[in-house]
Amino acid sequence: MPSFDSAFFTWADLRRSNFQGVDMTNAIFTEADMRECRLSKAKLDRASLSRVDLRGSYLGGASLVGALLGGADLRNCEGLTPGQLAGAWIDESTHFPPQLATDEWVLARLAACASGSSRPVPPPTPLPS
Structure with a gap:
């Protein structure tokens, strides 16, 4: 698996990049433009994606x-x-795709x-019953 573990991409223009299956654990993408990126099966654990524009990106299995x-x-x-x-x-400033904005699990996580x-990140939220 290709790796960008702990890489620094703050403010980078990464539009339409292909990161399928790439390990980007702990990478910093703060305020990067990642519109229309391919991120299927990417590992973004503990990555900083604060204020990143991911509109139109594919995140299946990430x-x-x-x-x-x-x-x-x-969004999108x-x-x-x-x-x-x-x-x-x-948080309340995260913009979700329409189908997730009112999802019970997403609202429970919020x-x-x-x-x-603010740190550490709360443990995973279980599926609402």
Whole structure:
């Protein structure tokens, strides 16, 4: 698996990049332009994706455990599921695709992140019953 572990991409223009299956654990993407990226099966665990523009990106099978997604723009993302967000840090400034904006699991995760301290990231939110 290719790796950009702990890489620094702050403010980078990464539009339409292909990161399929790439390990980007602990990478810093703060405020990067990642529109229309291919991120299927990418490992973004503990990555800083704060205020990143991911509109139109494909995130199917990407791992986001511990990823910081505060202020990230996820509108029009494809392949993103509530389960992928269950272990990520999200907040009221995170922009979700329409199908996830009102999802019970996503709303539960928002509440868990809002009620906890900013670090460490709260444990994964279980599926609402």
